[in-house]
Each structure stands twice: as C-alpha cells, then as structure tokens.
Amino acid sequence: MSRRIYYWNPKRKQIHQEALLNLRNARQSIDPELLESARQAIAEGMEKARSQQDIPANEKAPPGTVPVDRQKNLSVIMQFLELKRDNQQLLGKVKGLMLDV
Structure with missing residues (x-):
C-alpha cells in the first residue's frame, strides 16, 4: 500500500495557518472558568452513564455465570x-x- 503525500502549496499553508489562528483566538475568548465547568460537567455525565451501565453489587452474578x-x-x-x-x-x-x- 502506498502512502499518500500531501504537498503544502502556499494557498493550503495559508488556509491552515488561518484556521489555527482562528482556533487559538476562539480558545482565548472562552472564559477559563466556563471551560473548566464544562469539562467537569462532561466528566460527571460520563461517570453517571458509566455507573448506570454497571450492575449493582447486590445483583452481581456468582463466579462462573454471566450477568443478564x-x-x-x-x-x-x-x-x-x-x-x-x-x-x-x-x-x-x-x-x-x-x-x-
């Protein structure tokens, strides 16, 4: 399988640089406290979803069986x-x- 080689012509390089600049500006404009609270909310939501999928301790299947x-x-x-x-x-x-x- 041959590898693709992407050449950076001046126009492509300029578009890439502008996109990175826009990304950096957007990150700077976001309030750090808001960003941190969003990260915490996402982590809590993921943990809650993960815990709902887990089987409670009192319903765990004995060894050698499969929980249903x-x-x-x-x-x-x-x-x-x-x-x-x-x-x-x-x-x-x-x-x-x-x-x-």
Missing part, C-alpha cells in the same frame, strides 16, 4: 415480535412466558 441485562433482553424480544407480528402461535407463547415472569 433484562431491560436489553426485553427490548430485543419486543423488536423481534414486531418483525413476527403474523405468527400468532409465537405471540401466544411469548405472552404466556411473560405472564409467568
């Missing part, structure tokens, strides 16, 4: 049933299983 995400399983089953609407026998079986749970 029931909500995701239910959504997959519902999507499958949407595709198989015309199969009444399948719908009846699933309905019976859902009533048992």
Whole structure:
C-alpha cells in the first residue's frame, strides 16, 4: 500500500495557518472558568452513564455465570415480535412466558 503525500502549496499553508489562528483566538475568548465547568460537567455525565451501565453489587452474578441485562433482553424480544407480528402461535407463547415472569 502506498502512502499518500500531501504537498503544502502556499494557498493550503495559508488556509491552515488561518484556521489555527482562528482556533487559538476562539480558545482565548472562552472564559477559563466556563471551560473548566464544562469539562467537569462532561466528566460527571460520563461517570453517571458509566455507573448506570454497571450492575449493582447486590445483583452481581456468582463466579462462573454471566450477568443478564433484562431491560436489553426485553427490548430485543419486543423488536423481534414486531418483525413476527403474523405468527400468532409465537405471540401466544411469548405472552404466556411473560405472564409467568
């Protein structure tokens, strides 16, 4: 596979320099406190999303077993049933299983 070589003609170099200058000016115009609070909010949001995906300690699966995400399983089953609407026998079986749970 050959590598692409990008040549820096004067026009391309000027556009690149202007873009970098605009980026630096934009960074300087943003209030540092606002930028820091935005970074913290993003970090907290990421941590919250990550913690919601984790299984609580009291629901951890014993060694040798695989934890099951029931909500995701239910959504997959519902999507499958949407595709198989015309199969009444399948719908009846699933309905019976859902009533048992």
